[in-house]
Amino acid sequence: MSDNHPNGSNWERDTLHQLALATVKEQRRSRQWGIFFKSLGFLYLFIILFYVAGWGDKSPVSTQHTALIDINGVIGSDDVVNADNVIASLKSAYENKGTKGIILRINSPGGSPVQAGMINDEIKRLRKLYPNVPVYAVVQDICASGGYYIAVAADKIFVDKASIVGSIGVLMDGFGFTGTMEKLGVERRLMTAGSNKAMLDPFSPINPKHKEFAQQMLDQIHAQFIAVVREGRGKRLKETEETFSGLFWSGESSVEMGLADEFGSSDYVAREVIKQVNVVDFTAREGLADRFAKRLGASVSANLLGKKLGLE
Structure with a gap:
């Protein structure tokens, strides 16, 4: 019988409408707070970068x-x-x-x-x-x-x-590995153009x-x-x-x-x-x-x- 009663139908529609509005308002409020906190985060990162990068340096004062x-x-x-x-x-x-x-x-x-x-x-x-x-x-x-x-x-x-x-x-310092290479059985294959190009090569005598x-x-x-x-x-x-x-x-x-x-x-x-x-x-x-x-x-x-x- 309540489905045929006009007041009952209006009450349900009003309730659904109010719930929908409340949901929209809550979502909007959440987005606003989200934007606010993201902005704070970006501002914080910018301040850190500002000082680390040295952008905040100022010219020294002109007093003695x-x-x-x-x-x-x-x-x-x-x-x-x-x-x-x-x-x-x-x-x-x-x-x-x-x-x-x-x-x-x-x-x-x-x-x-x-x-x-x-x-x-x-x-x-x-x-x-x-x-x-x-x-x-x-x-x-x-x-x-x-x-x-x-x-x-x-x-x-x-x-x-x-x-x-x-x-x-x-x-002038460096290392020599020729003895180690001999023990390991490693052969050094070095080709150069220029008789002194391999000067002080650590893998050559x-x-x-x-x-x-x-x-x-x-x-x-x-x-x-x-x-x-x-x-x-x-x-x-x-x-x-x-x-x-x-x-x-x-x-x-x-x-x-x-x-x-x-x-x-x-x-x-x-x-x-x-x-x-x-x-x-x-x-x-x-x-x-x-x-x-x-x-x-x-x-x-x-x-x-x-x-x-x-x-x-």
């Missing part, structure tokens, strides 16, 4: 300050410490009118003599352009080999008594001619290193037969030998030597995107050269 440049780690074209980054930092520091002095805060075991040499040359060039802006090297734990190559371009070198300083030498050639090249680079140290340290350097042997010394001994000048931290140099305690960091830091692009570019270039030219 001590400029700080970190040289921290291995020196190499594909490493964090490379000539492009350090030279860009130096230029920014020198060109800023508020810079009263520059601190190169060094903590490096060395690396590429090419990259270190480029940085050394640029420091000397900028010192001539800006004679009223002194630059000081401040050694933390270690300043060896390529790190010291950079340090000697500064006006003075400050160390801690326990710092490690020196290692004025050059090396050492060639005395190649060894002599490599040693001459190392001696030449070592002589360049020695000349740079003598130029940078001048009469302060107290040479002995061990000075350029590749040995390294404590900070205390380095001052006695004239490899360094005084004891002092970066805070001490800013406060007592430059007399400007306001320190501004000018270190150019590669962002994640820049680092990825550089490595991708190097990888693609290497693959293309290897495949097209066969020069591996």
Whole structure:
């Protein structure tokens, strides 16, 4: 009987209509909240990328300050410490009118003599352009080999008594596997165009001619290193037969030998030597995107050269 009653039919339709509206509203509310939380997630990821990629870096303030440049780690074209980054930092520091002095805060075991040499040359060039802006090297734990190559371009070198300083030498290392191959019964089949193309191949016996050639090249680079140290340290350097042997010394001994000048931290140099305690960091830091692009570019270039030219 209820099916024939008009009020009963209207009640059912109204109920179904209200349920449908409630469902639609709930779905709409769920979508809105979903969009809201997705937006928050994207915003969070963007903020992380913004700082990691270095997009948030700002130009240093123009008030008077001590400029700080970190040289921290291995020196190499594909490493964090490379000539492009350090030279860009130096230029920014020198060109800023508020810079009263520059601190190169060094903590490096060395690396590429090419990259270190480029940085050394640029420091000397900028010192001539800006004679009223002194630059000081401040050694933390270690300043060896390529790190010291950079340090000697500064006006003075400050160390801690326990710092490690020196290692004025050059090396080329590798491995030889000929004995292992003989034991395993492995035959090396190497074909070259060019009698010296397989020079220092680790799977072939050492060639005395190649060894002599490599040693001459190392001696030449070592002589360049020695000349740079003598130029940078001048009469302060107290040479002995061990000075350029590749040995390294404590900070205390380095001052006695004239490899360094005084004891002092970066805070001490800013406060007592430059007399400007306001320190501004000018270190150019590669962002994640820049680092990825550089490595991708190097990888693609290497693959293309290897495949097209066969020069591996």
